[in-house]
Amino acid sequence: MSQLSFASIPGFFDLADVAIAAGQPLTDDSISKISHNAKFGVVRAEQFYMGFYRNGDVVPTPVSPVDGYAYSRGEVLFFLIHASTLSPAAGFVPGQALFPATAPNAGAGSILASPWQMFIEGSSSAGTPGKITVWNYYSTSGAVAEGTVAVYALAQRLSVGG
Amino acid sequence: MGIALYTPDAFPISDANPRFLHGHPLDLLLVALQNELGVGQDPALPPVLITTATNKTGSQMGLSFAPNPAWKLYKIGDDSTLINPNQYLDVQSILLLRDTEFSGYWFEIKLTNPARAKQWLEDQLLKPLGLFFVTRADGRLSLKSMKAPAVPVGVDLTTYGTKPWWKPWPAAAGLPIAAQVPTPVLPLNEKNILGLPSVTRLDLTNAVTARMDQDDSLAQTSARSYGTDMTFINENSLGAYRTFAQHTVESYGLKTERGGFLIAELLARRIFERHAFRAPVYQVKAQLATVIVEVSDYVWLTHSKIPDLVSGTVGVTSVLCEVLDRQPDYANATMEFKLLDTRPIEIGQPYQVAPAAGAIPAFGSATAGQKAQYMYIADSSGLNADGTPGNPIF
Numbered sequence: 001m002s003q004l005s006f007a008s009i010p011g012f013f014d015l016a017d018v019a020i021a022a023g024q025p026l027t028d029d030s031i032s033k034i035s036h037n038a039k040f041g042v043v044r045a046e047q048f049y050m051g052f053y054r055n056g057d058v059v060p061t062p063v064s065p066v067d068g069y070a071y072s073r074g075e076v077l078f079f080l081i082h083a084s085t086l087s088p089a090a091g092f093v094p095g096q097a098l099f100p101a102t103a104p105n106a107g108a109g110s111i112l113a114s115p116w117q118m119f120i121e122g123s124s125s126a127g128t129p130g131k132i133t134v135w136n137y138y139s140t141s142g143a144v145a146e147g148t149v150a151v152y153a154l155a156q157r158l159s160v161g162g
Numbered sequence: 163m164g165i166a167l168y169t170p171d172a173f174p175i176s177d178a179n180p181r182f183l184h185g186h187p188l189d190l191l192l193v194a195l196q197n198e199l200g201v202g203q204d205p206a207l208p209p210v211l212i213t214t215a216t217n218k219t220g221s222q223m224g225l226s227f228a229p230n231p232a233w234k235l236y237k238i239g240d241d242s243t244l245i246n247p248n249q250y251l252d253v254q255s256i257l258l259l260r261d262t263e264f265s266g267y268w269f270e271i272k273l274t275n276p277a278r279a280k281q282w283l284e285d286q287l288l289k290p291l292g293l294f295f296v297t298r299a300d301g302r303l304s305l306k307s308m309k310a311p312a313v314p315v316g317v318d319l320t321t322y323g324t325k326p327w328w329k330p331w332p333a334a335a336g337l338p339i340a341a342q343v344p345t346p347v348l349p350l351n352e353k354n355i356l357g358l359p360s361v362t363r364l365d366l367t368n369a370v371t372a373r374m375d376q377d378d379s380l381a382q383t384s385a386r387s388y389g390t391d392m393t394f395i396n397e398n399s400l401g402a403y404r405t406f407a408q409h410t411v412e413s414y415g416l417k418t419e420r421g422g423f424l425i426a427e428l429l430a431r432r433i434f435e436r437h438a439f440r441a442p443v444y445q446v447k448a449q450l451a452t453v454i455v456e457v458s459d460y461v462w463l464t465h466s467k468i469p470d471l472v473s474g475t476v477g478v479t480s481v482l483c484e485v486l487d488r489q490p491d492y493a494n495a496t497m498e499f500k501l502l503d504t505r506p507i508e509i510g511q512p513y514q515v516a517p518a519a520g521a522i523p524a525f526g527s528a529t530a531g532q533k534a535q536y537m538y539i540a541d542s543s544g545l546n547a548d549g550t551p552g553n554p555i556f
Contacts, residue, residue: 025512
């Protein structure tokens with residue numbers, strides 16, 4: 001099986017029914033718009049595996065492998081899966097596909113909550129959109145920035161939900 | 163589709179007071195002309211001069227003009243709020259273009275700098291669509307598309323006869339039928355042409371670059387960069403002329419996800435039809451009786467002494483030409499025209515979508531009139547069941 005690919009990025013046209021109604025001339029621009037709408041429908045919603053991240057990393061926006069469309073952050077919903085209570089060890093590259101080697105515990109005492117906080121900042125965040133927060137809570141040292149998350153993305157073109 | 167936005171206020175546009183424009187480019191054109199520039203508004207209701215307190219900051223200081231509250235304002239999506247008919251603007255033809263050839267287009271623009279209205283409207287809204295302003299004989303502004311107009315709804319295509327209407331029309335058939343054009347036309351020939359017409363060619367363009375997806379996160383409109391560049395090249399023209407002649411279109415409103423690729427491709431196609439092989443342009447002086455011909459009309463040109471640059475012979479017969487320019491000379495009772503030879507454009511006949519309720523039979527059982535009027539699906543070699551060429555898409 002090979003990757004679906006388009007030669008160009010299709011766009012959406014809200015083609016008025018009257019433009020292709022009975023009695024209207026069938027024109028190249030109408031046919032082209034119908035074709036683009038069909039292709040756009042195929043790729044409007046795409047899902048991506050974004051890799052592994054740690055606290056403070058910024059998850060980039062995905063690029064479609066089908067047509068090269070670069071999603072804006074508002075078009076993407078990110079889903080975080082807690083992959084480890086431990087942070088990655090040295091040599092980790094944010095977004096790497098394979099589960100990383102892990103570092104020792106960063107806090108003192110017992111872990112009371114893991115994750116204590118885990119979220120990604122949205123496109124309208126006043127801070128840094130796409131920034132990962134993942135913390136544990138230890139019995140002695142309290143809140144500690146620590147952990148590894150796997151990130152998936154649900155991208156939908158021409159939407160503002162992310 | 164999206165939510166149309168047009169966010170005027172009483173203060174000049176600036177980075178502190180950006181203007182968001184979302185909508186069909188021709189709706190944005192109409193709303194700018196009617197609501198901002200007051201085209202068609204009651205002349206007794208001038209714009210209102212706004213003065214603001216000097217303790218305001220930034221762009222909100224000083225004087226500005228705002229629409230008169232008594233003006234009739236166009237609300238995008240509600241065509242009943244348009245001033246239509248408008249004695250200064252051909253609103254009906256603009257709406258027709260919006261709902262047919264340019265149906266579904268959508269531009270999104272964030273402006274942080276004031277702009278000169280006419281220049282901005284032409285560069286940002288019309289040029290990417292291959293449209294330009296023309297002035298009708300009655301003084302109204304109208305739009306001319308680079309694509310030939312299709313047959314208006316209700317015109318009986320069977321009146322075209324069996325010959326393609328864009329081919330040289332036999333004299334025995336009388337005057338060509340002008341049903342495919344929206345305004346009156348007439349034949350120009352040696353009976354109404356004065357002197358010897360001359361012929362030149364359009365400028366060469368064999369590459370069109372479109373720039374879109376402008377990053378509007380930057381405050382200054384002029385400092386923004388475009389995220390997407392694409393260039394369309396007519397290789398046959400490049401091979402023939404061995405010269406790279408490029409035309410660039412930049413638009414704040416074009417977005418790839420809103421069909422920027424297709425819009426740019428359609429524009430490139432229209433430009434190449436005219437400019438890739440430098441379509442002939444005839445300069446004709448005619449009697450004043452031809453004054454009824456307007457820019458963007460189509461006329462039929464016949465003259466035995468004009469060099470035919472398409473066929474390489476002398477003399478043209480009933481060649482369909484588009485009027486690019488007209489100059490009346492009332493003192494000498496003459497008209498001067500620039501006429502574009504449409505043969506290189508290969509304008510086809512518009513065939514129609516058949517109505518389901520019409521119970522139009524399959525090709526084999528259709529009448530000659532139905533075959534000449536409607537689209538039929540041809541075989542993979544482009545032929546109908548009886549071996550005749552299939553009806554092409556207009």
